[in-house]
Structure formats: structure tokens, C-alpha cells
Amino acid sequence: MSATASTAKTPWWQPGPIDFSKSELLLMRLFFAVMVFFNVKWETAPYTTQRNPTGLAHFIDFTWLAHHPPGLVWKGIVAAGLFCYMLGIAPGATLAPAALTALMIGTLVTSKAMQHSWHLVTLIVLAQFIVYAWPKRRADWLRPSLAVHRLAIYATTVVFAAAYVVCGVVKLVNSDFRWIQKVPYLSVQLLKSNWASYYDTLQPVAPWLDRATQAIVDYPNIARLFFGAGLLIELLGFVILINRAWAFWGGLAIIALHLSISKVMDLHFEYHMAAALVFLVLPNVRHALRFRAPASV
Amino acid sequence: MTDATPAPAPAGLRFWWLKLPFRHMTVLVVFLFVVKEQFPFSNFPMYSNFDAEADVLYIADQSGRPIGMDAAFRTGSSTAKKAWKKEVARIVNPTKRDTRQATPEERKAAGAVVLGDWFANMHRDYLPPGTTAVRLYRRTFELKEGKLGDSTPELLAQKPL
Numbered sequence: 001m002s003a004t005a006s007t008a009k010t011p012w013w014q015p016g017p018i019d020f021s022k023s024e025l026l027l028m029r030l031f032f033a034v035m036v037f038f039n040v041k042w043e044t045a046p047y048t049t050q051r052n053p054t055g056l057a058h059f060i061d062f063t064w065l066a067h068h069p070p071g072l073v074w075k076g077i078v079a080a081g082l083f084c085y086m087l088g089i090a091p092g093a094t095l096a097p098a099a100l101t102a103l104m105i106g107t108l109v110t111s112k113a114m115q116h117s118w119h120l121v122t123l124i125v126l127a128q129f130i131v132y133a134w135p136k137r138r139a140d141w142l143r144p145s146l147a148v149h150r151l152a153i154y155a156t157t158v159v160f161a162a163a164y165v166v167c168g169v170v171k172l173v174n175s176d177f178r179w180i181q182k183v184p185y186l187s188v189q190l191l192k193s194n195w196a197s198y199y200d201t202l203q204p205v206a207p208w209l210d211r212a213t214q215a216i217v218d219y220p221n222i223a224r225l226f227f228g229a230g231l232l233i234e235l236l237g238f239v240i241l242i243n244r245a246w247a248f249w250g251g252l253a254i255i256a257l258h259l260s261i262s263k264v265m266d267l268h269f270e271y272h273m274a275a276a277l278v279f280l281v282l283p284n285v286r287h288a289l290r291f292r293a294p295a296s297v
Numbered sequence: 298m299t300d301a302t303p304a305p306a307p308a309g310l311r312f313w314w315l316k317l318p319f320r321h322m323t324v325l326v327v328f329l330f331v332v333k334e335q336f337p338f339s340n341f342p343m344y345s346n347f348d349a350e351a352d353v354l355y356i357a358d359q360s361g362r363p364i365g366m367d368a369a370f371r372t373g374s375s376t377a378k379k380a381w382k383k384e385v386a387r388i389v390n391p392t393k394r395d396t397r398q399a400t401p402e403e404r405k406a407a408g409a410v411v412l413g414d415w416f417a418n419m420h421r422d423y424l425p426p427g428t429t430a431v432r433l434y435r436r437t438f439e440l441k442e443g444k445l446g447d448s449t450p451e452l453l454a455q456k457p458l
Contacts, residue, residue, distance in 0.1 A: 052380070114334055114379055161322045162329060169326065188351040191445065192353050195353050
């Protein structure tokens, strides 16, 4: 079932790296480099405390970043590193400034209050950094082979899938496996998240909000079908590892999930959608839709 | 040994490792589930459990008119709510109570900490003209007997400019 070169003899449930071409890998690195740079919350000044330390903040005080926010030189080093990473030049070293910056600033920001906008991209950066920094062959360190680049993208997809699957599993466990039954209570959460957006921006809440939330209460089974589909997409997140077609359709489903969350809950996960587009949808569109070059006459 | 000789079967743990479905992802899922919220790791628990009540925090002027938090404080309502919940948890933890059992005084004490923090990072240029004080409110939405509604916002803290 698997369409990958390296896993041709393995069953679909033991997938491995997909045989992306050089140009596909280059484009993925290009888009991802841009994404990483803009994913970093460079404005660190408001984060002067670590009252709720998370991760490395248990051991290291990162509040110096609030007093000395990254300047042009720092940003320049990160950007130059990402440029070299995009070109495939010693990514085990050139990705390091971005990985370290994303880790430090993310830790500081989430040590004030937990937010989940940066986790995925930061985890992917770290996963790729590890792949590039510890290649099997020394020759792969400076100019990684195609196999190493493919492995880095495989690590990316593993992180992507795990993030969605664990999110679904936690929903089941934390709700005592009653998440679907409790869906009508999501109406209250919808009110909360939409009003939270109002208090952020003072833009009026959507005029349909009251009707939509009451409809969830009045038609609970239809609501369970709708939100249950979202839970299913999360729990089945592992399918994106199977092959290119599954990656494409799984990526589209994840984007659809986030678009509907954006619309209904006013919660926006742009970087998750961008990552799905870059790593899952765009590189696999031809294979999934089985476009073929016209036969020569 | 010729090329046709089959490779020896992996033994022990390696055997089971190779048999594990989606093995790298499965291990990472277990890891994230166990580690929970330690940046950059997370089990992504958003909306994993909910009940008939949900609350939102906002900052307003002295008369209770909301102030756009993104512009004036560079961080939004949900961040304030999470910081406040952490503070409430810190206050009620010694008595091993749930944050939902916090008394009004304990909620206010946590609110004072959060408003103090937000006040320190306030961009005064973005406050509405005539603002003389900022207030932190908590608004609770609830589903009761099939109807959605919300209560009068609870004043958690206030700080004069």
C-alpha cells in the first residue's frame, strides 16, 4: 500500500520516508524557513516574568529576553541560517539559531500562560534539527544526501501526526470517554471563545453566534456528528504517514478542520494550516489526484 | 554467507519495536501524553473536557467598557484567563481544592496578580480617552435547562492609572 521507495517491502502500518524529489524537498524547506521565521514571537518585552514555568523555564531564567528583545543582528543571524538551511547547506548547524530562538522565546511566552500556537512549528524545527545534526554518515553533515532530507521530512510528518493523535486521545481520556456525549456543552465554549475574540479586538461577535450555539443545544445529535468528525480527524491523524495520497487527503482534512474551527470558534491556527499545506498537501497533490503527463504521440 | 542468505530475525525488544504499528509516531504520542504541557512538548488538551459553564476574562475602563486587549496589552483575553487560572490554582493548591471551589476573595486575589502583570505591560496610547482606571472582569456563560445565558460580570481587580 505504501508508495514510498524505502518502505516498498513493509506493510502500510510501518511507513517510512517518502521518496520526494530534490525540487519538492527544496520547496518544502523554502516555505518552512519562512514559516519558522514568522512563527517566532519576536516581541518579547511583555514577558517579564516566568510565574508559570514550563519546559526549560524550570531550570533556566529566560526573562532576560524581555529586557533585551532580539534585535536586527539576532534576527539577521536566524534569517541567514534559515536561508542556508533552505539551500541544504549544513542544516545541522544553520538550523540551530532558529531552533534555539524558537525554543527560548516559546518557553518564555508559554511560561506566562500556556498557548498552543507555536508548539507544532517549534517541534518540527527541533525534529529536523536532530535529523540533520546527527546524520548516519559524516559526509551528510555539510551537504545532506537526498535520503537525509527525506528523513527530515519523515520526522516532520511523524511530529505532525503525533500532535493530532495525542490531541484526540487526550479528549477521550480527559472527558472519561464522554467527549461526544458532552458536545452540547461546546455551545458554551463557542460563546466563550467568540466573546474572548471580541475582548481582544472589540470587533463585534458574529450575528449568527447566538443562533448557532442554541442550535447545538437544540439539535445535539447533528452537533455530535459535526464535532465528532473533527475528533475523528485528530484520532486518525496517523494516516498522513501511510503514503502520498493519504498525506494529501489527511492534510486537506486537517486544513478543513482548522478552517471550521476558525469560523465557528474564532480560534485561528494559521501555522498549523500552513504546515499541512507545505508538507502534506502541495507536495502530494499530483500523486493523490493521479495527474499523468499526456502520452507522447 | 551468500547474498541469498536471509537476514537473522531481530530478537527481543527490537522484534517488538519493528512490529509496532506507526512505531515512531506511537512512541511520540505516548511521550507527549505523559509529558503533558512542557514547552515545546504538549498533549494539546484544548477543549478536551468541558461542562455547562465557561468563563472569559476581560479588561475594561472605570465604567466597565471593554478595552481592546490586543492593542493595549499585546496579549489577549484567553492568555489572561489562563494566567488567572494558574494563580487561582496556586492559591487553592495548599488546601487541595479544585479551582472551581475558589472563594470570591481568592478569585480576586488571583485577579489582582494578573491585572498587576498586565498593567505593567500596558500601552497607554491605546486606552480610550478619559480612562482613569482599568478593571479586570470575569464573565461566565452557562447552559441551564436547555438555555444559554450569562451572569453579570464579576469584578476581580481594579487599578487606578
